[in-house]
Amino acid sequence: MCVAPPFRIVELDGNTAVVELGGSRSTARVDAIEDPQVGDYVRVHAGLAITKLDPDKAREDLVLFRELGML
Amino acid sequence: MKSAQEELIARTRKLAEEVAGVAAEACTLMEVCGTHAHQYARYGLGELLPERVTLLSGPGCPVCVTTAGEIDATLELARIPEVTIATFGDMVRVPGSESSLAHERARDADVRVIVSPIDAVEMAECGEREVVLLGVGFETTMPSVAVALREARDRDVGNFTVFCAHKRLLPALDALMAAPDVQLDGLLAPGHVSTIIGWAAYREFVARHHVPCVVGGFEPDEILRGVLALVRQLAEGRAEVENAYPGTVSEDGNPRALALIDEVFEPCDASWRGLGMIPEGGMRLREEYAQFDALKRFGVEVGEGAEHPACQCAEVLRGAIRPVECRAFSNACTPANPLGPCMVSSEGACAAAFRYGERPGGMSESGGKQ
Numbered sequence: 001m002c003v004a005p006p007f008r009i010v011e012l013d014g015n016t017a018v019v020e021l022g023g024s025r026s027t028a029r030v031d032a033i034e035d036p037q038v039g040d041y042v043r044v045h046a047g048l049a050i051t052k053l054d055p056d057k058a059r060e061d062l063v064l065f066r067e068l069g070m071l
Numbered sequence: 072m073k074s075a076q077e078e079l080i081a082r083t084r085k086l087a088e089e090v091a092g093v094a095a096e097a098c099t100l101m102e103v104c105g106t107h108a109h110q111y112a113r114y115g116l117g118e119l120l121p122e123r124v125t126l127l128s129g130p131g132c133p134v135c136v137t138t139a140g141e142i143d144a145t146l147e148l149a150r151i152p153e154v155t156i157a158t159f160g161d162m163v164r165v166p167g168s169e170s171s172l173a174h175e176r177a178r179d180a181d182v183r184v185i186v187s188p189i190d191a192v193e194m195a196e197c198g199e200r201e202v203v204l205l206g207v208g209f210e211t212t213m214p215s216v217a218v219a220l221r222e223a224r225d226r227d228v229g230n231f232t233v234f235c236a237h238k239r240l241l242p243a244l245d246a247l248m249a250a251p252d253v254q255l256d257g258l259l260a261p262g263h264v265s266t267i268i269g270w271a272a273y274r275e276f277v278a279r280h281h282v283p284c285v286v287g288g289f290e291p292d293e294i295l296r297g298v299l300a301l302v303r304q305l306a307e308g309r310a311e312v313e314n315a316y317p318g319t320v321s322e323d324g325n326p327r328a329l330a331l332i333d334e335v336f337e338p339c340d341a342s343w344r345g346l347g348m349i350p351e352g353g354m355r356l357r358e359e360y361a362q363f364d365a366l367k368r369f370g371v372e373v374g375e376g377a378e379h380p381a382c383q384c385a386e387v388l389r390g391a392i393r394p395v396e397c398r399a400f401s402n403a404c405t406p407a408n409p410l411g412p413c414m415v416s417s418e419g420a421c422a423a424a425f426r427y428g429e430r431p432g433g434m435s436e437s438g439g440k441q
Contacts, residue, residue: 004263004289015218026186027187028187029187029189029215029218031214031218031327031331032214032218032325032327032328032331033325033327034327043263043266043319045211045212045215045263046159046186046187046188046208046211046212046215046216047186047187047188047189047190047215048187048214048215048218048328050211050214050263050266050267050325050328051266051319051325053318053319054318057318060075063075064075064076064079064290067074067075067076068076
C-alpha cells in the first residue's frame with residue numbers, strides 16, 4: 001500500500017537508518033536518497049526511503065494521520 | 072478552530088464541486104494504483120463526484136497483475152523442502168491454479184512474511200535454508216529488491232535468491248489503450264511509481280495516445296485534485312502530462328533509485344493478468360546477478376496456470392467491468408474466501424469495493440441506493 005505516513009530519521013549508520021513514526025521505531029535503508037540526515041522526514045516503501053519530504057508538509061500530514069487514527 | 076480532518080473533508084468537497092463545474096461531458100478516467108482504488112472506495116469519492124465522471128480502477132495492484140502461472144511457480148518453489156519463501160504479506164493468500172502459499176504453509180512449507188527485502192537476505196545469512204524472495208511489484212518496489220540483491224552479492228550470501236516477477240508500468244499503459252473493451256479519456260497516474268520514474272516519463276505515452284495524464288497523490292483531496300486537472304484538460308481540449316502531486320514527484324524521478332534498478336534488472340517481455348503478454352512489460356535479473364535467479368537455481372518454469380473459471384479479475388484489472396459487476400463478487404468470492412487476487416490484496420479493487428460496502432445493485436450497504 002502506498003498511503004505512506006512520513007517517517008523521521010532518528011539514527012543513521014551508513015546506509016541503514018532507524019526511522020520513527022508515532023513513537024514506534026523500525027529500520028529502513030537510505031541508499032536511494034541524497035545526503036540523508038538525522039531529522040529528515042522520508043517516505044518509506046518496502047523498507048527503503050524513496051524520497052525526502054518537506055518537513056512542514058510532513059508535520060501537517062502527521063497531525064492528520066493522528067486524527068484519522070492511523071498512527 | 073477546525074481539525075485537520077474537518078479541513079480535509081472541506082477541501083475534498085470543494086474539489087468535488089469544482090470537478091462538477093468543469094466537467095461538461097461524460098468522461099471515463101482510470102487510476103492505475105491500488106492505493107487510489109482503496110482510498111476512492113474508503114472515502115466514497117464516487118458518490119461525491121457527478122455521475123458523468125467515472126473513475127475506473129486499472130491494473131494498479133502488483134499482486135493482482137501477477138499471473139496464475141507465476142503464482143503456481145511460487146507454490147512449486149515453496150514445496151521444495153529446503154526452501155523458505157520470503158514474501159510481502161499480500162501474496163500469501165492469492166490462489167494459484169490449485170493452491171496458495173497459505174495452503175502450502177498449512178502443509179509444512181516454510182513461508183515467511185517480510186516487510187523489507189533486506190530482511191530476507193539477513194534471514195538467509197543467519198541460517199542454512201535456501202531463502203527465495205518473491206520480487207513482486209512495480210518500479211516503487213524494484214529499488215528495495217535491488218538493494219537486497221546488491222547486499223547479497225557484496226556479502227556473498229549463497230543461499231539467497233529472488234523470483235523476479237516485477238512488472239513495468241509504462242508498457243502496460245500502452246497495452247491498456249489497445250484493449251478493445253476499454254475506452255479511456257484520461258489517466259490518473261500513480262504517485263509512488265512516479266516518485267521513482269518521474270512525471271516526464273509519461274510524455275511519450277501522452278504523445279502516442281493523446282489522452283491527458285495527471286500524477287495524483289493518495290489523500291482524498293489529492294486524488295480529486297488529479298481528477299480536476301484531468302477534467303479541466305478534457306474541457307479545454309488538451310492532452311498533457313501534469314503533476315498534481317508536487318513535493319513528492321519530480322520531473323525526472325529519483326535518479327538513485329533508477330540507477331539501482333538499472334544495475335540489477337533489465338526489461339523483458341512479461342505476461343500480465345488481464346492484459347496478456349506485454350513487450351518489455353516486466354523485469355529480469357541482469358547476467359551479473361543470474362546466480363541469484365531462483366527459477367534457474369531450482370529449475371522451475373513459469374507455465375500458463377489456470378484462473379478460477381468464475382473469476383473475472385482479468386476484466387476488472389482492465390476496467391472492462393467494475394468489481395460489483397463480476398459474477399462472483401460478494402457471493403462465491405469474498406475476502407474470507409477469495410477466488411482471485413483482486414479480492415485478496417489490500418490494494419485490490421474488489422477487496423476495496425467489498426470492504427467499503429459496495430454491493431451489486433447499489434453503492435453502499437448502509438443507506439445507499441440499494
